[in-house]
Amino acid sequence: MTTQTDARSQKTRHDLPAPLRELFDLTLARVAQKVAEDEPGLGVEFPYVTRTDGSWDLMPASLSAGYQGEAWSHGNWFCGFWVGLLFASYLRTGDEHYLVWARERMRLVAQRADDGNTHDIGFIFESSAIPGFHITGDDWYAQIALRAADRLRARLVTTPAGAYIASWGPMDDPRGRRSSAIDTMANLPLLYWAANHSGDGSYRLAADAHAAMTAKGFIRPNDSTYHAVEYDEATGKRTRGFTFQGLHDESDWSRGQAWAIYGYVVSYRETRRAAYLDLAERTANYYLARLNGRLVPPWDFDATGPDADIKDTATTAAVASALLELGDIHPDETVALSWRERGLEMLAGLCREEFADEASHRGLLRNSCYSRPHRIGVASATMFGDYFFVEALCRAAMPGKFLPSSAPVIVAGHS
Numbered sequence: 001m002t003t004q005t006d007a008r009s010q011k012t013r014h015d016l017p018a019p020l021r022e023l024f025d026l027t028l029a030r031v032a033q034k035v036a037e038d039e040p041g042l043g044v045e046f047p048y049v050t051r052t053d054g055s056w057d058l059m060p061a062s063l064s065a066g067y068q069g070e071a072w073s074h075g076n077w078f079c080g081f082w083v084g085l086l087f088a089s090y091l092r093t094g095d096e097h098y099l100v101w102a103r104e105r106m107r108l109v110a111q112r113a114d115d116g117n118t119h120d121i122g123f124i125f126e127s128s129a130i131p132g133f134h135i136t137g138d139d140w141y142a143q144i145a146l147r148a149a150d151r152l153r154a155r156l157v158t159t160p161a162g163a164y165i166a167s168w169g170p171m172d173d174p175r176g177r178r179s180s181a182i183d184t185m186a187n188l189p190l191l192y193w194a195a196n197h198s199g200d201g202s203y204r205l206a207a208d209a210h211a212a213m214t215a216k217g218f219i220r221p222n223d224s225t226y227h228a229v230e231y232d233e234a235t236g237k238r239t240r241g242f243t244f245q246g247l248h249d250e251s252d253w254s255r256g257q258a259w260a261i262y263g264y265v266v267s268y269r270e271t272r273r274a275a276y277l278d279l280a281e282r283t284a285n286y287y288l289a290r291l292n293g294r295l296v297p298p299w300d301f302d303a304t305g306p307d308a309d310i311k312d313t314a315t316t317a318a319v320a321s322a323l324l325e326l327g328d329i330h331p332d333e334t335v336a337l338s339w340r341e342r343g344l345e346m347l348a349g350l351c352r353e354e355f356a357d358e359a360s361h362r363g364l365l366r367n368s369c370y371s372r373p374h375r376i377g378v379a380s381a382t383m384f385g386d387y388f389f390v391e392a393l394c395r396a397a398m399p400g401k402f403l404p405s406s407a408p409v410i411v412a413g414h415s
Contacts, residue, residue, distance in 0.1 A: 031390055046078060046079040080109055083132070106132060120187065125145045145197075146198060152191055153202065164184075244371075261323075264276050264280035268280055296367060298311060313365040321391045324344070364386040366379075
């Protein structure tokens with residue numbers, strides 16, 4: 001039961017100063033305009049990263065993840081994000097054309113709900129089917145999300161030391177079974193949603209187990225994170241920490257830190273385990289310390305020379321969204337408002353300094369960096385960066401309308 005004090009507290013937390021309200025509203029309006037301009041020309045493909053001329057590079061939704069020899073290809077893990085932009089644009093404009101486009105796009109994305117090769121189905125469907133159900137109430141979206149959640153839950157690998165979700169590859173491939181990535185923390189919201197929607201607690205148990213194992217396997221003593229680890233399945237011990245997208249195995253890949261912050265904020269929201277709140281704040285404080293007053297971090301905090309000038313606005317967007325959520329759920333009112341103010345500050349900075357308002361640039365945020373080591377999407381817009389930017393705008397300007405605010409489940413006897 002919500003008390004008057006609780007209601008006043010939430011109202012205070014959601015209040016926006018008039019200049020920010022106007023800035024975010026105008027930005028969302030421009031987002032909707034750009035999305036509507038681009039949608040008719042995409043055909044059956046989905047935006048991925050922008051090219052040097054500002055146009056979108058495209059990829060079909062059907063492209064699954066998989067091994068190509070010894071190399072791993074992530075496939076299209078971006079497709080759901082475009083659907084999310086369509087739903088956010090509907091909320092801003094009330095124009096039902098966006099709902100029609102979103103449903104047709106969802107038909108193309110839905111096939112990936114049965115993809116047994118990747119953890120990224122969490123990204124794909126938490127950004128598309130879940131807003132679709134939340135906004136429209138159409139059970140078709142919910143059933144697609146539950147199918148995907150089943151696949152994600154099936155990636156859980158149990159060991160004597162705990163359980164983790166294997167990130168990549170078919171589950172009968174030992175390379176995939178022993179590997180996990182920090183990105184998986186930001187895929188967990190799909191499992192928590194499935195638990196809340198279906199009443200099946202096994203989804204939450206799988207997510208909680210992964211979050212607990214990640215705390216032991218990924219978080220370094222200084223609160224930075226590995227991009228990926230390999231576990232010994234027989235013992236559950238980490239055998240190595242490494243990176244695919246950072247500078248080197250022991251470097252601080254900034255977006256990996258964002259995924260950790262985001263995932264532990266959501267895990268705290270859904271379980272109310274104090275340990276997850278502590279991890280969310282520790283990883284966020286480490287990020288802010290290394291940010292050192294900048295709006296946008298370098299792609300890797302340890303990059304040097306010209307590489308240190310390569311920024312990643314997608315990281316800023318994901319952290320801003322996470323801090324806004326932390327500001328909603330933190331039990332200490334003063335601390336909550338401080339986190340929210342930091343998230344709003346980041347979001348406003350992106351709107352003013354990095355938003356690509358010009359017609360020639362079809363993305364939303366300039367200066368995102370998908371993968372510097374692979375030379376993919378460097379100094380471009382990325383579809384995931386654009387999505388988390390819009391998610392943060394919705395959290396700030398339209399709280400509770402884009403994604404559900406889950407009722408927390410108190411886990412008795414845990415901290």
